[in-house]
Amino acid sequence: xxxxxxxxxxxxxxxxxxxxxxxxxxxxxxxxxxxxxxxxxxxxxxxxxxxxxxxxxxxxxxxxxxxxxxxxxxxxxxxxxxxxxxxxxxxxxxxxxxxxxxxxxxxxxxxxxxxxxxxxxxxxxxxxxxxxxxxxxxxxxxxxxxxxxxxxxxxxxxxxxxxxxxxxxxxxxxxxxxxxxxxxxxxxxxxxxxxxxxxxxxxxxxxxxxxxxxxxxxxxxxxxxxxxxxxxxxxxxxxxxxxxxxxxxxxxxxxxxxxxxxxxxxxxxxxxxxxxxxxxxxxxxxxxxxxxxxxxxxxxxxxxxxxxxxxxxxxxxxxxxxxxxxxxxxxxxxxxxxxxxxxxxxxxxxxxxxxxxxxxxxxxxxxxxxxxxxxxxxxxxxxxxxxxxxxxxxxxxxxxxxxxxxxxxxx
Numbered sequence: 001x002x003x004x005x006x007x008x009x010x011x012x013x014x015x016x017x018x019x020x021x022x023x024x025x026x027x028x029x030x031x032x033x034x035x036x037x038x039x040x041x042x043x044x045x046x047x048x049x050x051x052x053x054x055x056x057x058x059x060x061x062x063x064x065x066x067x068x069x070x071x072x073x074x075x076x077x078x079x080x081x082x083x084x085x086x087x088x089x090x091x092x093x094x095x096x097x098x099x100x101x102x103x104x105x106x107x108x109x110x111x112x113x114x115x116x117x118x119x120x121x122x123x124x125x126x127x128x129x130x131x132x133x134x135x136x137x138x139x140x141x142x143x144x145x146x147x148x149x150x151x152x153x154x155x156x157x158x159x160x161x162x163x164x165x166x167x168x169x170x171x172x173x174x175x176x177x178x179x180x181x182x183x184x185x186x187x188x189x190x191x192x193x194x195x196x197x198x199x200x201x202x203x204x205x206x207x208x209x210x211x212x213x214x215x216x217x218x219x220x221x222x223x224x225x226x227x228x229x230x231x232x233x234x235x236x237x238x239x240x241x242x243x244x245x246x247x248x249x250x251x252x253x254x255x256x257x258x259x260x261x262x263x264x265x266x267x268x269x270x271x272x273x274x275x276x277x278x279x280x281x282x283x284x285x286x287x288x289x290x291x292x293x294x295x296x297x298x299x300x301x302x303x304x305x306x307x308x309x310x311x312x313x314x315x316x317x318x319x320x321x322x323x324x325x326x327x328x329x330x331x332x333x334x335x336x337x338x339x340x341x342x343x344x345x346x347x348x349x350x351x352x353x354x355x356x357x358x359x360x361x362x363x364x365x366x367x368x369x370x371x372x373x374x375x376x377x378x379x380x381x382x383x384x385x386x387x388x389x390x391x392x393x394x395x396x397x398x399x400x401x402x403x404x405x406x407x408x409x410x411x
């Protein structure tokens with residue numbers, strides 16, 4: 001009886017090189033993971049710091065004066081040359097301004113009382129174009145060349161309770177930041193999309209995984225995965241061009257851009273995500289589970305719903321959570337079809353604005369406190385997504401514990 005040859009030994013030089021390569025890639029993965037986590041933490045910290053500023057600090061310590069077409073001016077006895085911003089010491093109540101006009105010395109005497117500014121003396125007219133901002137204008141020798149002095153009063157810290165429960169959003173002129181209607185609009189649009197999209201997505205996933213032959217399911221699966229990669233602006237344009245006129249003609253409304261259109265578009269958008277992840281989880285269930293169920297006399301439908309879906313619940317819930325996150329965080333599609341009116345809706349045909357739409361529409365021109373408030377909206381949106389996902393996990397946990405708890409044996 002012949003003996004087999006012993007296996008060839010790996011050269012020590014090759015083994016040493018493999019160890020070096022393994023150590024290199026292990027170090028590379030460690031460094032990459034650390035940098036990624038650090039970058040994510042830095043981004044979250046930046047957003048939270050920016051978003052917390054409006055509720056902890058005022059906009060400035062003292063009054064600020066911005067000059068327009070003014071070469072130089074005296075403020076409380078101190079001369080400032082050139083156009084720019086003059087920052088007065090904190091607590092300044094009386095302001096005396098004088099600057100060279102057209103051949104004559106002009107003066108302006110103001111008194112600061114909290115968030116109000118009164119004109120104590122001077123030839124200028126004092127206007128209040130927006131909250132905490134006053135403008136004094138002196139006519140120039142030529143039209144359009146008037147000298148202007150803008151006095152900006154410091155804004156106190158904004159109330160977080162007023163921010164969350166406020167009903168009005170007027171950030172530009174009145175400096176009022178109430179986001180409760182936007183929170184309600186976000187919740188209604190997302191909840192409506194979940195009610196429509198999640199059941200349809202689960203039914204489609206069960207049909208693809210359990211009842212449709214593989215030759216027919218493969219092209220459908222590819223099409224669904226392709227739909228998941230379509231940009232959201234394309235869905236929004238489809239809703240604006242097709243769904244909005246349809247809703248307008250069916251319900252005879254002034255505009256088809258409303259909550260109902262937004263719900264339908266969001267439901268269609270989350271379908272590919274829910275279907276793909278749920279169907280993948282269903283196909284991952286071992287075939288032995290199906291065979292055991294059918295051997296006990298269960299039908300194919302009973303096996304799909306009572307056995308396969310139960311075993312794949314973790315993946316299915318993950319797909320539902322991702323679909324909810326996409327619905328809550330969607331921006332462009334909602335901007336195009338929701339109408340974007342900051343109000344409480346009385347019916348699904350009313351215009352609505354979401355939190356993400358507000359950030360996207362106003363971040364381009366927001367300045368000062370307005371920009372920081374938009375970061376605060378981002379924090380509220382982050383907390384809302386966490387709350388929804390945590391609610392799903394908490395609902396799932398008691399059911400899982402109930403199934404895992406052993407039943408008492410009868411005597």
